[in-house]
Amino acid sequence: MIVCPNCNHQNPDGAVQCEACYTPLPATMACPNCGATVQADASFCGQCGFDLRSLASTPAAATPAESGIPPVAVDIPELVPPEPLVAPEPVAFDPKATVPSHPILSYPDLEESTPAAKPVVAATPPAPASTSASGTAGLRTQLQQQTVRLLHVQTNTIVELPQGLSVIHIGKPNDRIPPDLDVSGFPNSEIVSRIHADIRIEGDAYYIEDVGSSNGTYINNLPLSIGNRHRLRPGDRIALGKGDKVSFLFQLS
Missing domain, CATH: 2.60.200.20 (Tumour Suppressor Smad4)
Structure with a gap:
């Protein structure tokens, strides 16, 4: 049984918190002498009186070197160095070389149907703009005359x-x-x-x-x-x- 340190309620072994007040219960361990359940921080066993403090002074297990056990030799194979990377060959640049251009597709039928398309666009006279301006001026005059x-x-x-x-x-x-x-x-x-x-x-x-x-x-x-x-x-x-x-x-x- 685990006694609650807050309300002294006896809880079953293995309980984590008190059944009465829900206080966290201390950790428990088995007595190495009689096997009774005791608190991990207890100094003596409540059943047989075994001195639990002697467990804290037990020396740690000796390392293989201290115990006199010879170390086991492990063969480590030699690593083969990798072959060096092959450097890419430099590309020679010829400033006189010209970039090939794509051929310009021509459409004879379209050119024949609109032979003067480009000259008309390039040589558009400013007459339409003046006509548009005069039309706008006329529209403004018409709006101004509206009463x-x-x-x-x-x-x-x-x-x-x-x-x-x-x-x-x-x-x-x-x-x-x-x-x-x-x-x-x-x-x-x-x-x-x-x-x-x-x-x-x-x-x-x-x-x-x-x-x-x-x-x-x-x-x-x-x-x-x-x-x-x-x-x-x-x-x-x-x-x-x-x-x-x-x-x-x-x-x-």
Whole structure:
């Protein structure tokens, strides 16, 4: 039996930890005199009283040289040195030698069908570029001549949007952001905020967005949420405020 050093519980031989308190148990050994199980660090056997300390002073086994046993001679064969590696022969470089080139394949049928292909590409005159430039200039002129306007529905009044602005502010006079499109002269303009909506121009596209008005902005009778924007198309109905009292039709001409 192995007695637990923590709780004095008697555990069976060979146990690693205590069954009662799970404390690791000390290592055990057999008494060389009587064979009883004793702790490995014990000084005396609990059964026969054998002095276990004498085991620690037992001299170690003598080496073959100390014991007088002659060493056994082992024949080690001589190693044969390997043959030296054969050095590769140097390659002589002839600077006059030329690298053979691959023959250029020719296609007579293709050359006959397009005999002037290379001269035309090499001698392309700058006329097409000038023609393209003139076409672009004409397109720009056409876009510049395009007029964007708003038709006030209640009074049938046409209001042309200012030219050369990327952002057009819609509202009424104020000290923060003066309006580019003043609607204070239209009927029922009291429902329009001083800073009501913006029209943004990006290329040939026009977008409208509400910038925090009190009564909202409506596109085709649908409310436009703050932070969202709507791309305007000809015929879109823009209502500033509730009740469709201040409304405009977006037109291009």
